[in-house]
Amino acid sequence: MKNRFKNPLGRMNIKQQMILLFLVLVIPLFGLNAYGNSMAGQILKRHVTNAYIELNKQNFKLINRDIETVNKVTSTVIQNSQIQQLDPFAEVTVLERVKNYERLEKMLISFSQETDEREPVYYSLYVYDPDNSYFFAPYYPDRRKAGVYFFSDEKEKPAWFDEAVAMKGNGYLKRMANLSPPVQGRQDQETLSYVRAVNNIYRGGTIGVLLVTNLDARIGESLSTVSIPDGELYFTDWDDNILTSSVQGMAGKLELPPEADPGHSTIGVMDVITSDFIYVIDYNYVLQQKLVYKVPVKTLLAQQSEMKRVIQVISVAYFAVGLIIVFYFWQSLMTPLQKLAHFVRRYEPGNVVPETPYRRRKDEVSVLISTIYDMARRLNDLIHYKYNMDLKQKEAQLQLLYQQINPHLLYNTLESIYWKSTMEGNTESAEMIKDLSKLMKISLSRGRDLITLGEELEHAGAYMNLQLNRYDYQFTIRWDVPEALLANHVPKITLQPLLENAIIHGIKNMGEDGMIRVSGHLEGDRCRVVIEDNGFRPVNYESIHRLLHDDAPDHSLGYGIRNIQERIRLHFGSRYGLQYEPGEEGGTRVTITIPRTEAATITATGQEVS
Structure with a gap:
């Protein structure tokens, strides 16, 4: 059955096939390049996001460790006997109150001093003194880095004081104004504070509120360990209110995409990838805290975009070089092959074969051309050889016919002798002559090499009869x-x-x-x-x-x-x-x-x- 499939390339010449092959090789390369760049961008986003997720987890743990350290120190301060014995209504002398005040201030200052060269946090105690028993102590608007502050007027009571008392001894983070040391050139300085009410563990009731300030500097140290090119880091409460960030002067509510809502989840890490930013959010509902990484996609893909442009330039250069190489190979390979095809078309067996071209080349093209030219010469030699052999075969057949005349003449002569001996009564001699005649007849067998087994047995029987009669066996x-x-x-x-x-x-x-x-x-x-x-x-x-x-x-x-x-x-x-x-x-x-x-x-x- 003939194959009905026809190769469409068979209608094109080699030049067109080479151009088509080049386009088939190059066009998918550009397509794969575009697809690879797109996939590389997505993979890069995902890998970077996964890396930032792990970094965010570690960063969130460091921040929580610092806050937990502050919480433990506040617990130590609250349980201190001097704090627990503080009572503005106690009937003691002014001297005793002064001494008690100095001891409390020294204690709080000692907790505010850092020994590891880190940014210190400042512990301050705010006590409500309606009778102004501690009149010698600074009043509320007065600011110090650490110490004990008494206020007697409801107007002087901070707005967060009652809020802290309502938390029943649970500490929380809150941004406050004018509590950290003043900074030159900025009047309304804000600071992140840890607020916790001090309750009397013996008699009940509230002694005051312990305030830990300058926490934004401490948390900022943890944030500064993370380097995100053009990225922003935010430490917020559960309602996305900014507590501190890597962006100076950033306050208020952080705008997050709708996909960043954790929903019913209480603890975990999530990521949101938009067209402009990558958000990595570590959240904890129990602590009412979130750590947000905001990474600009443009900056992230800047190096990839530069690499993409380089690849595009290289691709264009590759295309140009490819054209040059195709032209070179066309001149180097196809021109000799076209000449070879022209020779094969007009060659007829027996014609004179010209000198083999391109002998100086050492590549496969030279081998192919030399082989075809040599094959044409060998074909000519074979034609001449066959012609001579046919002549010799005819001569040999004639010679064989001449040589067969004598055996046939001898066979016919033996037949004549057999009949003459029979007629003369020499039966034994006649039988021997007859067997010898059979022997010669089957040996000739008209030039055949294969005979039947019956003929071979007849030949063998004639031979055995001759031997029996000849030697009297x-x-x-x-x-x-x-x-x-x-x-x-x-x-x-x-x-x-x-x-x-x-x-x-x-x-x-x-x-x-x-x-x-x-x-x-x-x-x-x-x-x-x-x-x-x-x-x-x-x-x-x-x-x-x-x-x-x-x-x-x-x-x-x-x-x-x-x-x-x-x-x-x-x-x-x-x-x-x-x-x-x-x-x-x-x-x-x-x-x-x-x-x-x-x-x-x-x-x-x-x-x-x-």
Whole structure:
């Protein structure tokens, strides 16, 4: 069945195919480049976001650790006996109040001093003193970094004081104004404070409010450990009110995208990627805190954009260089191939082949051109050789015909002598002449190499009759070959040399005790003819095996059987040939194996000749 598929490129010449191949290679490259840049941007965003998530977690832990440290210190301060014994209504002398005030101030100042070169936080205690018992202490608007402040007027009471008392001893973060040390050039300085009410653990009630200021500086140290190019860091409460940030002067409510709402989740980390920013948010509802990273996508992808432009420039340069390379290869490869195609089209066997071009090249093109030109020359030589061989074959056939005249003349002469001897009454001589005539007739067999097994048996029988009459042998020969095998083909003159060996090397001197048996049978697709004698002389079967199967045998051991072996294998293959082995009743058995060429029912006939 013919293949109906037609290659569409077959209608294009090599030049068009090369251009198409170049475009097929280049266009997907640009497409993959664009797709790769897009995917690289998304992958970069995701990887950077994942990195910032882990960084945010660590940063949030550091901030919470600092706040927890402050909370523990406030617990220590609250449980201090001097704080618990503070009572503005107690009836003690002014001197005792002054001493108590100094002890409290020194204690709070000591907690406000840092030993690890970090930014200090300031612990201050605000106490409501309606009777103005601590009149010598500074009143509320007075500011200090750390200390004890008493106020007696409701108007002086801070707005967050009652809020802290309502929290029942729980601390919380709050931005406050004018509590941190004044900074030059800025009047309304704000600070992040930790607020916690001080309750009397013995009598109940509220002693005052403990205020820890300058926490924005402490948390700012943790935020400063994170470097985000053009990014912003915000520490907010649960309602997104900015407590502190990496942006100076940033206050108020932080605007977040709607996707940044944690919903019913209380603790976790989330990320939101918009077209302009990447938001990484670590939140804790229990602590009412959030840590927000705001990363601009433009800055994040700036290096990638620069790399993208470089890749685009390289791609354009690659395209230009590719065109130059294609043009070069066209001149280097296709021009010689076009000339070669022109030579092949106009070449006819027998024509003179010109000199091979491009011999100085060392590449495959030169090999191809040289091979085709040399092949054309060899084809011319083969044509001349075949012409000469045809002439010699005709001469040999004529010579063979001349040589066959003499054997046919001898065969016809023997036939004439046979009839003359018969007419004269010399029957024994006539029979010998007749057998010799058969021997020559089958040997000629009209030039055929293969004859039927029946013809081969007739040839062998004629030979044995000649030997019996010539030497007056007394041995017995038994023919036991089925008729079904007689039409099988066999190389001519196969049995006669084997029978001759059986006589000479087996039973020659045994007289009437000698016997030769020729039998045959079928085994599947094989025909086997067996010649077996009962001779008593020892036989070296190993030497015979080497003679039959070695590539370079010793022909002194017997050239005849080697010749038979080679002729059988030449006609039928290496699966067939001769096999020598000891006979069942002594002597030697030789088996001839040839392919079955005629299928019929096997029937056996026997004949005995003495």
